[in-house]
Amino acid sequence: MERRTIGARALAVGAVGLGCMPMSWAYSGSRQRGEESLRAVHRALDAGSTLLDTADMYGPFTNELLVGRVLKERRADAFVSTKVGLLVGEQHIVANGRPGYVKRACDASLRRLQTEVIDLYQLHRADPEVPVEETWGAMAELVQAGKVRSLGLCAVGARGGRRSGGRLHDGTIRQLQRVQQVFPVSAVEAELSVWSPEALESLLPWCEARGVGFLAAMPLGNGFLTGTLTPGEGFEPDDLRARHPRFTAEMMAANQPIVAGLRRIASRHGEAVTAAQVALAWVLAQGRHVVPVPGTKQERWAAENAAAADLGLTAQELAEVAELPGARGSWD
Numbered sequence: 259m260e261r262r263t264i265g266a267r268a269l270a271v272g273a274v275g276l277g278c279m280p281m282s283w284a285y286s287g288s289r290q291r292g293e294e295s296l297r298a299v300h301r302a303l304d305a306g307s308t309l310l311d312t313a314d315m316y317g318p319f320t321n322e323l324l325v326g327r328v329l330k331e332r333r334a335d336a337f338v339s340t341k342v343g344l345l346v347g348e349q350h351i352v353a354n355g356r357p358g359y360v361k362r363a364c365d366a367s368l369r370r371l372q373t374e375v376i377d378l379y380q381l382h383r384a385d386p387e388v389p390v391e392e393t394w395g396a397m398a399e400l401v402q403a404g405k406v407r408s409l410g411l412c413a414v415g416a417r418g419g420r421r422s423g424g425r426l427h428d429g430t431i432r433q434l435q436r437v438q439q440v441f442p443v444s445a446v447e448a449e450l451s452v453w454s455p456e457a458l459e460s461l462l463p464w465c466e467a468r469g470v471g472f473l474a475a476m477p478l479g480n481g482f483l484t485g486t487l488t489p490g491e492g493f494e495p496d497d498l499r500a501r502h503p504r505f506t507a508e509m510m511a512a513n514q515p516i517v518a519g520l521r522r523i524a525s526r527h528g529e530a531v532t533a534a535q536v537a538l539a540w541v542l543a544q545g546r547h548v549v550p551v552p553g554t555k556q557e558r559w560a561a562e563n564a565a566a567a568d569l570g571l572t573a574q575e576l577a578e579v580a581e582l583p584g585a586r587g588s589w590d
Contacts, residue, residue: 259273259274264445265444269337276554277554278299285499301564306567308336311553337378338371342379344382353386355385391437410471411443414430425460434446434470451478452541453513466545472549477538478552480499482510483537485532503587519582520582522578532562534552535562
């Protein structure tokens with residue numbers, strides 16, 4: 259697989275990564291199978307998808323434990339990205355950016371991941387009660403201690419930014435400007451997909467201008483852009499899509515033209531090419547510093563996603579994607 263670089267230190271990763279979250283968090287809990295997820299991670303590594311993206315809050319903790327079982331055997335094959343800064347309670351999630359906590363959390367992640375160093379340590383969310391510079395400074399000390407190789411920041415903001423008319427990533431850019439004064443940012447992780455292209459407006463150009471890698475989260479639109487979901491089929495209560503404004507039966511039906519457009523392009527590349535692969539190829543085409551990180555817990559999808567790295571879209575096809583209708587949500 260093509261290799262891409264993250265940050266000024268030119269950390270090399272496969273062009274398509276693997277989001278490990280669905281294996282133990284946020285999607286259809288009854289369908290999570292540990293052994294199947296392990297096979298998915300191994301298949302991704304075999305295909306060159308070296309970047310494994312996890313977080314201590316996924317599970318919580320169980321996702322890192324699962325990834326650690328693979329790393330114990332194949333650490334040299336993987337680029338490990340995990341996150342810190344969020345604590346999961348019974349019915350809530352809170353931020354904790356206190357320096358002492360960050361350092362303890364890193365040690366705990368290292369134990370669960372069964373590794374001596376984390377390749378990319380990301381701040382999941384800034385703690386509103388702690389200056390982000392203090393949190394980032396503690397993370398920088400972990401780099402100096404040899405426990406972490408590079409630092410990243412997950413984008414703040416929410417879909418509500420679209421409702422208010424404000425630019426979705428202004429808050430993230432302000433945070434980035436502050437932490438850059440403390441220690442270099444190697445990567446930013448934020449949503450980017452055919453149906454959520456907002457990062458193209460300001461966040462992606464900010465990263466490109468500074469040599470910062472961009473990890474495209476949810477590049478398949480939480481599964482919608484695969485074309486495998488049926489409107490009205492419903493989701494389990496613990497599935498984040500059960501409360502997502504684009505996953506009501508009405509909105510899923512309204513957004514089908516997006517999938518149809520991706521399928522039309524896929525059909526020109528052969529019967530084996532899928533809408534999901536076109537969606538990933540579109541993300542890859544947004545810049546050499548962009549690495550899509552599609553999440554899956556199934557071996558077959560991990561292999562299919564990795565193969566998207568070999569799919570090149572023409573300028574005309576990229577223009578076709580740009581002309582697809584914008585995604586609608588239940589607030590529209």
